[in-house]
Amino acid sequence: xxxxxxxxxxxxxxxxxxxxxxxxxxxxxxxxxxxxxxxxxxxxxxxxxxxxxxxxxxxxxxxxxxxxxxxxxxxxxxxxxxxxxxxxxxxxxxxxxxxxxxxxxxxxxxxxxxxxxxxxxxxxxxxxxxxxxxxxxxxxxxxxxxxxxxxxxxxxxxxxxxxxxxxxxxxxxxxxxxxxxxxxxxxxxxxxxxxxxxxxxxxxxxxxxxxxxxxxxxxxxxxxxxxxxxxxxxxxx
Numbered sequence: 366x367x368x369x370x371x372x373x374x375x376x377x378x379x380x381x382x383x384x385x386x387x388x389x390x391x392x393x394x395x396x397x398x399x400x401x402x403x404x405x406x407x408x409x410x411x412x413x414x415x416x417x418x419x420x421x422x423x424x425x426x427x428x429x430x431x432x433x434x435x436x437x438x439x440x441x442x443x444x445x446x447x448x449x450x451x452x453x454x455x456x457x458x459x460x461x462x463x464x465x466x467x468x469x470x471x472x473x474x475x476x477x478x479x480x481x482x483x484x485x486x487x488x489x490x491x492x493x494x495x496x497x498x499x500x501x502x503x504x505x506x507x508x509x510x511x512x513x514x515x516x517x518x519x520x521x522x523x524x525x526x527x528x529x530x531x532x533x534x535x536x537x538x539x540x541x542x543x544x545x546x547x548x549x550x551x552x553x554x555x556x557x558x559x560x561x562x563x564x565x566x567x568x569x570x571x572x573x574x575x576x577x578x579x580x581x582x583x584x585x586x587x588x589x590x591x592x593x594x595x596x597x598x599x600x601x602x
Contacts, residue, residue, distance in 0.1 A: 499524035507561035518552035
């Protein structure tokens with residue numbers, strides 16, 4: 366991407382964040398009609414094409430809608446949102462959103478991964494060595510001279526995603542992967558709050574529980590781990 370395209374994307378993102386923030390703050394309410402793209406471009410002092418690209422993304426995320434007459438209205442994103450909306454909220458409104466919806470995010474994780482655990486443990490195929498490799502990677506990152514929390518969070522994500530992959534249900538795997546940004550954000554909070562060693566120890570205990578091949582105990586452990594992380598993060602906030 367050349368410098369001109371980079372600058373255009375930056376302006377588009379700035380404008381998108383401005384409109385989204387006004388919707389999230391309640392300054393713009395569902396049903397409110399927005400000015401035309403030409404008018405918005407004039408007010409923001411950016412190109413109409415940048416405004417158009419931003420409006421397309423906002424509509425795709427369920428923040429706005431444009432009718433057949435090209436009039437644009439604010440939508441109820443809670444009713445019309447999707448995974449893109451969720452990833453946006455986590456990325457750009459993280460503190461406010463995570464505090465209000467952390468339990469809902471954990472419930473979603475448990476629903477997806479819990480079913481993957483059931484399917485995985487119904488099989489007779491070995492999985493321990495594969496998952497141990499992800500924990501070894503996590504330990505190597507944590508023991509580096511300058512540990513990288515983002516890399517470590519990615520390693521934890523891959524550990525849990527692999528459970529979905531090994532379950533043999535590709536829908537669960539894709540669903541879990543679609544929440545990558547959300548899950549990475551959650552793990553980064555856990556690492557900063559509890560420390561890398563504690564997180565790795567808990568994951569190792571989880572793997573030990575999985576190795577017992579009892580799905581009820583494994584899902585219960587995962588639930589307790591989530592609740593522990595949630596409580597510790599909330600205490601720190």
